[in-house]
Amino acid sequence: MTAREQTEAYEDIPGTWVFDAQRARQGYHLNEFLYSLMKAANRAAFLANEAEYTRRFAMTEAQRTAVLRRDWNKLLELGGVSYALAKLAFTDGKSYQYMASRMTGMTEKEYVEMMLHGGRSPDGWRSRAERQGRA
Amino acid sequence: MARIVAGIGTSHTPAIGACVDNGKTGEPYWAPLFKGYEPAKAWMARTRPDVAIVVYNDHVNAFDFKIIPTFALGCAEEFPIADEGWGPRPVPPVKGYPELAAHLVQSLVLDEFDITIVNEMQVDHGLTVPLTLLCGTPQAWPCRVIPLAVNVIQYPAPTGHRCYMLGRAIRKAVESWNEELKVVIFGTGGMSHQIQGPRAGLINTPFDTAFLDGLSRDPERLVAIEPLEYLRDAGAEAIELVMWLVMRGALGERVEEIHRFYRVPASSTAVGNIILESR
Structure with a gap:
């Protein structure tokens, strides 16, 4: 499979933004911002004035807005990687599981319940066609 | 001669570390998981390896996105515990084995694996959670550790075939080290899981x-x-399972399965554990 075919195949997986080289390139400054939240002093500075802190990083306006809105799926689409996004969730005092639940549109309680019952079945989620009931 | 006597496959879910660190292992959600790891812990205590090579991935802690090595081998005397955003885990520092690590690098590069040499590196839950699961909560870890960090965060990760061949080269490298050492190798991460997007869970x-x-x-x-099959069928983060193939490649052709455990869920993850002895 060529790199281009690989990307097309990634795009066919529903509900997923694969963090490939192009998306990583777009997300570089966003992810460096998220990485900075590993330090307690930076977490405090961000929470004290979120908009001002994000201006230290050369991210796009769309990425900045998505950060301020905690628009998790938009952040994935714009090149954020989930492990880095988790640092934003931790800064808010939230868990990984909370962040994942927001991405799915469920409440955290509903999400935990789904996991306790064996998680989400891959059936119907392997391709766009399968998602639309065509495969 | 040094020998790789066994391989351990195990998940490295961060919530497991947080659970141990906060004294919650007895809670109904977690108790069956720790019970399931008891035989593996007992096996580890019996086996008493001198060195553990731990194949794991860093989760944007030691490496940000300035440099993304596909295979990075830790050659330091000691690896401090990373603060991943909620303070470092309260576990002992990880002691390396620089002499053997340097030998591995030399052997692996000559075998055409382009290994990145890392002389200073913090280690995160990807490495410490497997140690906790297999060794419990000791004052000091019972063996020296050589971390091998694999990029599985930015796609594409190395293929399963590449990882398996790396494992074989690691076996050859260890066997050419002129010291009586019992070595085990961990393949960590997985199993099926996805922690991003509407398909999470x-x-x-x-x-x-x-x-x-x-x-x-x-x-x-x-x-x-194929890489795509992991993503499509087992979740975007299931690609971590290629690291288990480094472990399997390092065991030689014949293995005996000593122990297996599987449970859903730990947080968003299917937890798996297998112990294979080289025969």
């Missing part, structure tokens, strides 16, 4: 079961799994 137990069976009986089948 995906678990595929039949896929995981077949993967565990394959490690034991038919690794060549696993080596042929």
Whole structure:
């Protein structure tokens, strides 16, 4: 499979933004911002004035807005990687599981319940066609 | 001569570390998981390896995105515990084995694996959670550790075939080290899981079961799994399972399955554990 075919195949997986080289390139400054939240002093500075802190990083306006809105799926689409996004969730005092639940549109309680019952079945989620009931 | 006597496959879910660190292992959600790891812990205590090579991935802690090494081998005397955003885990520092690590680098590069040499590196839950699961909560870890960090965060990760071949080269490298050492190798991460996007929470137990069976009986089948198949069928983060193939490659052809455990869920993850001894 060529790199281009690989990307097309990634795009066919529903509900997923694969963090490939192009998306990583777009997300570089966003992810460096998220990485900075590993330090307690930076977490405090961000929470004290979120908009001002994000201006230290050369991210796009769309990425900045998505950060301020905690628009998790938009952040994935714009090149954020989930492990880095988790640092934003931790800064808010939230868990990984909370962040994942927001991405799915469920409440955290509903999400935990789904996991306790064996998680989400891959059936119907392997391709766009399968998602639309065509495969 | 040094020998790789066994391989351990295990998930490295961060919530497991947080659970141990906060004294919650007895809670109903977690108790069955720790009970399931008891035989593996007992095996580890019996086996008493001198060195553990831990194949794991960093989660944007030691490496940000300035440099993304595909295979990075830790050559330091000691690896401090990373603060991942909620303070470092209260576990002992990880002691390395720089002499053996340097030998591995030399051997692996000559065998055409372009290893990144890392002389200073913090280690995160990807490495410490497997140690906690297999060794419990000691004052000091019972063996020296050589971390081998694999990029599985930015796609593409190295293929399963590449990882398996790296494992074979690691076996050759260890066996050419002129010191009586008992070495074990950890393959960590997985099993099926996805922790991003509307599809988060995906678990595929039949896929995981077949993967565990394959490690034991038919690794060549696993080596042929395409990267896309991991993503599509077992979740975006299931690609971590290629790290288990480094472990399997390092065990030689014949193995005996000593122990297996599987449970859903730990947070968003299907947890798997297998112990294979080299025969």
